[in-house]
Amino acid sequence: MIRTGTEYxxxxxxxxxxxxxxxRVHDVASHPALKPIVAAKARMYDLHHETPSLTFADADGTHSLLQAPPLTKEDWQKKWDGVDLVLRDLGGTVTRMGDETVGExxxxxxxxxxxxxxxxxxxxNIDRHIREVVTKDPFHVSANTDPKGDRSRPVDQRDPDMMIRVVRETDAGIVIRGAKFETAAPYxxxxxxxxxxxxxTDEKExxxxxxxxxxxxxxxxxHICRASFATQGSATDHPIGARFDEVEALVVFDDVxxxxxxxxxxxxxxxxxxxxxxxxxxxAFPYVLRLLHNADAMIGAxxxxxxxTGLEKLQGVQEQLAELVCYREGIRAHLTASIALAETSPAGFLMPNQSILYAGRVLACSQLPVAMHTARELIGGxxxxxxxxxxxxxxxxxxxxKFYTLNECWDAEDRRRLLAYARDLLTSGYAGHRLAFAQFAQAPHFSHLAAVYRSFDFEGPLDLVRRAAGLSDQVMGKDKIGKAA
Ligand SMILES: Cc1cc2nc3c(=O)[nH]c(=O)nc-3n(C[C@H](O)[C@H](O)[C@H](O)COP(=O)(O)OP(=O)(O)OC[C@H]3O[C@@H](n4cnc5c(N)ncnc54)[C@H](O)[C@@H]3O)c2cc1C
Structure with a gap:
């Protein structure tokens, strides 16, 4: 079953x-802070009913292909095409669509x-929930980050609610207490x-x-939401923040x-x-894919x-545009290669090549500030x-x-619109927020690097240098002993 926007x-x-x-918000769908992004999410549901290429059928009915576990390379390509289609229809980048959280x-x-x-x-339970996301089509998000408190203190010397915990068991289930920071949770x-x-590593935790x-x-x-960008101005002046603000909240779990x-x-x-x-x-794949869309928005602007402005003809401007393209194509290359060299997972799913995908995430996130600065420089003050x-x-x-009319092709209104879009993308408060989102929403930078470290196979470079430097044959063995220890 695919839900309609109204059902959502x-x-x-x-x-x-x-x-x-x-x-307190009494109606999430109509509150000004949440209404635009809730409408975007509802539109995603309706779009599935208008677009067969976003769906697949099995014995239980028709479902969204974005919610289904990938089994083949073609599945990944269809997901990629599906995200392109949805974001083009919406006219902006929405990260929390469900497909980039269900993979967890x-x-x-x-x-x-x-x-x-x-x-x-x-x-x-896990198999059933994976299936239910496909058959019941809920909007599914991710809750990782606790407030954590003062980490110089051992966990048992902090307020225990600083990290989600189980407070008791009942016949019906477990009761949890604490809080998490979550994008899109309120809707x-x-x-x-x-x-x-x-x-x-510590059993005490x-x-x-x-x-x-x-x-x-x-x-x-x-759900205690942060201040909204949707209410800070009209969509005419804030064409991105006013339409696509994916509201974060501190989500408190008070004995749930x-x-x-x-x-x-x-x-x-x-x-x-x-x-x-x-x-x-x-x-990580759909997360990095959103950054590819963001790169296209910067290049387009x-x-x-x-x-x-007629500056396109200057060689220096062309070089800076080419730098943005290198950032964009670097992301696309990692995504493409991660599917081409995909691996079968222990559960039988097809997982993107891990080393390439995680390296692509580091490229896309860590180079985003540089790319944004290049785009800012290109568009000017x-x-x-x-x-x-x-x-x-x-x-x-x-x-x-008078002063915003450029020539017979570009009138003042087109100039104003482009500058308003570029401001919201690159220099507004919302642009800064989205930069932080890219850096943190799927774990912070050190954690991205740890994923690369864990997934890269160091044996190849080790062997190469062992041979080239003439190290003794036992070196590899010694290293293994070191690891085992
Ligand atoms: C816009 C936005 C949206 C978010 N959406 C979600 C969401 O949907 N779901 C969710 O669960 N979370 C979400 N988060 C939270 C995000 O996952 C966390 O911000 C992130 O995991 C970092 O945790 P922290 O903010 O508590 O930083 P801290 O843990 O306090 O760390 C701060 C900094 O200290 C350094 N540091 C800390 N620990 C280490 C370490 N072990 N090794 C090296 N350096 C370290 C790093 O530089 C780190 O960035 C979002 C965050 C933002 C900004």
């Missing part, structure tokens, strides 16, 4: 506890043996909650080692009951260790500006000093129309 909106009327600007559950299915060895009761159906980035599905409207779940059928593991550091090591095995649309329409508008 109806699902949000579950009495959920959402707060914006210090006040596929990673957990790859660890079925680990889960079964902890508690066989839970091994079936999502469910989140995969799991332990935050950490060493997860095991009360915090819990993985489960939480319904976003469950009693005790409170998680039914046994939604529990994947709890009180076990080995499961926490496993999931932290493999979490983005699949979901910079190139239109060069065309409007006018982007920051241009008056808003009300001024163009007002008493002094005549002067603005």
């Amino acid at each position: 909106l109806e699902g949000l009327k579950d009495g959920r506890e959402v707060y914006v600007d210090g006040e 559950m596929w990673s957990l299915a790859d660890g079925r043996d680990v889960l079964a060895s902890i508690d066989p009761r839970f091994a079936g 999502a159906d469910q989140a995969f909650l799991k332990p935050t980035v950490g060493a997860w 095991s009360q915090h080692a819990v993985g489960c599905i939480v319904k976003m409207g469950a009693p005790g779940v409170k 009951l998680i039914p046994w059928e939604d529990v994947f593991f709890y009180r076990h550091t080995r499961a926490a260790q496993f999931i932290r090591g493999t979490l983005h095995r699949y979901s 910079a190139m239109w500006n060069a065309r409007q 006018q982007v920051c000093v241009t008056p808003d649309a009300a001024q163009f329409a007002g008493e002094a508008g005549e002067w603005l129309r």
Whole structure:
């Protein structure tokens, strides 16, 4: 079953506890801070009913191909094409569409043996939830990051709620307490909650080692949203922030009951260790794909500006445009290669080549500030000093129309629109927020590098240097002993 936009909106009327600007929100879909992004999400649902290429059929009916575990290279290509189609229809980049969070559950299915060895009761839950995302089509998001508190203190000397914990067991399930930072949670159906980035080697922390599905409207779940960008100005002046602000919230879990059928593991550091090591095995792909779209937005804005102003003909400008293209093509090359050299996972899914995908994520995220700066330099300072649309329409508008008209092809309104778009993409408060999103929303930089370190096969370079330097044959063996120790 694929839900309609209306069914998604109806699902949000579950009495959920959402707060914006210090006040309780009574209707998520119509609140000005949430309305634009909720409408975008509803449109994604409706688009599936208009676009057969976004769907596939099996014995249970027709489903979204974005929600299904990938089994072939063709599946990945279809997902890529599907995301392109959806984002083109929306006219902007939305990261939390569900497809880049659902893959976290596929990673957990790859660890079925680990889960079964902890508690066989839970091994079936993950398979069922992966299937239910396909058949019931919920909007599924990700809950990783706890407030954590003062980490110079041992965990048992902090407020124990600083990291999500299981406070008790009941016949119906476990009861959890704590908080997580989550994008899109206020307008999502469910989140995969799991332990935050950490060493997860200390058994004392095991009360915090819990993985489960939480319904976003469950009693005790409170969404305390950050200030909105959607309400900071009109879409005329803020064409991105006013339409696509993916609202984050501190989601508080005030003794929330998680039914046994939604529990994947709890009180076990080995499961926490496993999931932290493999979490983005699949979901890094759609995350990096969004940064490819973002790169296209920067190239498009910079190139239109060069065309409007006639600067395109300058060699220096062409070189800077080429630098943006190298960033963009570097991302595309990593995504393409990660599918071409994809590997079969322990659960039988097709996972993108891990070393290439994680290296691509580091490229896309770490070089984003440089690419944004190049785009800013190309578009120039006018982007920051241009008056808003009300001024163009007002008493002094005549002067603005005079100085913003470039030639017979480019009138002042097209110039204003391009500069407003570029400002929201590159220099606005929303642009800064999205830069932080890219750097952190799928774990921070050190964690991205740790994933590269874990997935790259160092044996090839080691062997190359052993041979070239004439190191003794035993060196490789010694290294293995060192590792084993
Ligand atoms: C816009 C945005 C959206 C987000 N959306 C989500 C979401 O949807 N779901 C979710 O779960 N989380 C989300 N997050 C939270 C994000 O995952 C965290 O911000 C991130 O994991 C870092 O955690 P922290 O902010 O608590 O930083 P801290 O843990 O306090 O770390 C701060 C910095 O200290 C350094 N540091 C800390 N620990 C280490 C270490 N072990 N080794 C080396 N350096 C270290 C790093 O430089 C790190 O960036 C989002 C964050 C942002 C900014």
